[in-house]
Amino acid sequence: MESILYRLLNMAETYPEIAKEMTTVMRWFFVVLAAYILLVSIISLLTTRCTPEIWGYFLVENGGNYPITHWENVVGRSRSADINIPLRTISNNHAIINRRDDEKWIIKDLGSHNGTVVNGFKLVPNKRYLISTGDEIVMGGVHCTLAPASVEESRNNEKMRRLDKEPVAPWKILLAITLFQVLTIVQLIIGMGTDITAGALICIVLLSVVMWAYVTFFKAMGSRGFEMEMIAFFISTINLAVTASWNPGNTVKQFVAMMMGLSLMIFMCIYMRELERTRKLKPMLIGLSVILLLLNLALGTVKYGAANWIQIGGLSIQPSEIVKLAFVFVGAGTLEELYQKNSTIMYAAFAFFCLACLAIMGDFGTALIFFATYLIVSFLRSGDLSRMILTFVGAALMGLMILRFKPYIASRFAVWGHVWDFADNEGYQQTRTMSFGAGGGLLGLGAGNGQLKYVGASSTDLVFGFVMEEWGFIIAVLLVLCIITLTIFSVMNIVAGRSTFYTICACSAATMFLVQTILNVFGAVDLFPLTGVTFPFLSTGGTSMLASWAMLAFFKAADMRQSASLAVRKEA
């Protein structure tokens, strides 16, 4: 058995001309398949048009008839209020009207100037009250009522939604990815010869099997949208190939992390279907994060200049990657929570704690990701004065951090923009990334044929260059476009979003992916100082792979296309 395998792997060395010819041709196949897989997925995600579902109507006397399209709505004079009543007696943000999981309605006065009266009862500001359709609601002297969506309208609604573009069917893409995976195995045998291990190749086969099983199962369960998973499976395939080329022995570990991430993602998707229980996770996640980060501070080992690793037995994990998930949860909030100060303060305090821990660890790159995410999420939450204060606090933290890392950061900044002048010292990694990367041309040299792998951190911080060299510029850029697509998709889906909780989660996760990608790619090619951050799904590293997959759940939860997403409960 072993000798048959050895002989098979030895083929490339026995027949170098044939191997060469095969690689020459296959490079084209890889690019065409990748372009097909990713562009079809990207286009399907970006051409969706979400018709917001109408949950009821808000009727205003002598005014109008406002359809309620979200689960969470602000009523007020402000132009950006969801139910915008331009009357002077109504406050800017007068009240919130929420639809609950159990289809009951809740009203909450946001401390409006003239108050809210329901059925003759004056509401205490910032307290929730259950209301029914037909109740008389008086806001600043204006009489309003909540009306259910009529059966006819529901039917119209249904028709409208059927006109929505359907998610692309996954089968052709699955086939294309499978073909890509088969060719990848062939190319790895050619490129690596007897250096490749059977384990590494089997991992790619297993990934293919899991991919088919996942799609077939959840398709049968009624989910229709799989573009995001297709993208993740595709990038994961490249990741396995990168790992196999870099260090074949690590491939199995990488695959296991992938599977753990996928499981966590499925669990999160199903758990997040219900908002109430999801919200209740927050305190637990904060506790868990604090413990993880404190453990890290206590037991952390230094790898690549930052003490952001814990060694448990033979396993090394990066707690900050897992805390990323909690950070997304903690930053999110329902519309109600966004108007509560303690929710905002809790988020700020948590962010401060995380950043402080990362600062002590010396993990500048991850700190930057947390900080950027914090800034953007704060803005999404408040959009006003409090944001300014929070930004200020953040900026002060940033200043402290830079002071803390001064010598290390100063040298990175010193070479920024002219790494070629420091090609053999501070600019070593970036110049190699660009040189080997450019050597890959548009089509790449073929998996296993690269030489950037002999440079330190090539499969993590410099992975963009790694992919450029072995897979070519086109595929490398397509991977970046995938990350951009996830962001645009999340933002597009806010229109039909149920709760701000989900939309903020998705935007927050998108921000993390974006900042990670920006730091990773820009750092490797000298558009920004090298910070040592991973590319989502692409960089080797178990914890980062696990976190990337789990993070996908946040995007799935924001996918509001009709019965598309695993993370959204089917309507009866």
Added chain:
Amino acid sequence: MRKQERRAVICLLLAFILFAGVVLFGSRFIRDGGKWASFYGNSQIYTDGRINRGTVSDRNGEVLLECTRDGFFYNDDYETRRATVHAVGDPGGNIASGAINVFKSQLIGYDILNGTYDNSSQGKKIRLTIDAEANVAAYEALGGRTGTVGVYNYKTGEIMCMVSTPTFDPADSLPDADDGEGYYFNNFLDGKITPGSTFKLVTATAVIDNIADRDSYTFDCDGENEYEGTDFTDIRSHGEVSFKSALAQSCNGAFGELTREVGAKTMQEYAEKAGLTEPVDVNGIKTAAGSFDFPEDDNIKLSWAGIGQADDLVNPCAMMVYMGAIANEGEAVQPTLIKSATFLREITGGKSLGRYLEKDTAAELRSMMKNNVVENYGEENFDGIDIYAKSGTAETGGYNPDAWFVGFTDDVDAPYAFVVWVKDGGHGSEVAAPIARSVIRTLEANAESDDM
């Protein structure tokens, strides 16, 4: 929710930053990808700092250098190696204008589609325009003296011969770059040398264009030719000379006077028109640029400058191109070192550098250069080559003067312009002319064998 919708634009902004960064990087990748890929740190194409793929051959396919993962392999012949090293380049990369430096990206075979991916598995081949045998002939004729020989086809622009001495064997241990001997210096491309009497061709051009009654011009040469207290000595008294025989005899007295008649401003203008004050572009290699000083208020110095002395400095390659322009009815053709893969160049000719002389001027100069050969150098010395030339003997303060011989042949199959310079060589037509003859004979022989 609508508020979040609006605020979420900030996420799109971040996405745009990533997109813009990738576009910026993409444009740099398109612009600089070749440069990045050729960086010495790229171990795909360098082994121990040396290119590990590609071959450099001469125009006839004779391999001059093979780059492999096991190192550089030069031509087997010792003299060929020494005669072509300045064209090919040395392993240490000391010869800046050597092919392995200048045409590195062609050797690597980078293109944006394939990067450094080597489709052929044998590497790229660069065919130079030089003829290795002609180079060896030139190297032998130089006989160990410092100097340079350059020959090019003034129709196609192909440089047929380019030798610079002192030279060395690139397959042996390399000479020290700092020893002051100038082993790595290519006199042909990088030299700036006192032209001596060869510059009288430029002065003659100015005379033809500016002195209408030049045919009735005479000068009485007494061998000393004292002017305002300074002697413009000639080796012997030429007696009464016309303009034409003044050039043939290279009469300093006559040309000193003609220079003064033409005037400083016009002299400067003609040196520029002859392309001698600008660098020549040879496949991206910029040659040294000559320089001159024609003072308006110093007739003595002006006279010396008009006969190729004083502060005059020319680049041999530029001088060769000027010879080509005279031969090619006034139009100069850009020299090239890379043999074009297509036959197009053979038909359409090389890239024109524009008109250096008027057609009539070129014709008159041409007949005067023929007269030089007939009247002075002796046609019988050139084995029947239809040659047009001017010699030079430049005083540079050494024990012996520098010997020059420049000119061209008129032969449809072998239209060559040439320049020969031998440092401290002695008398131009005695020392440098036989070198030119030897190289051209070799080239013509090879051109004939090409035809068969």
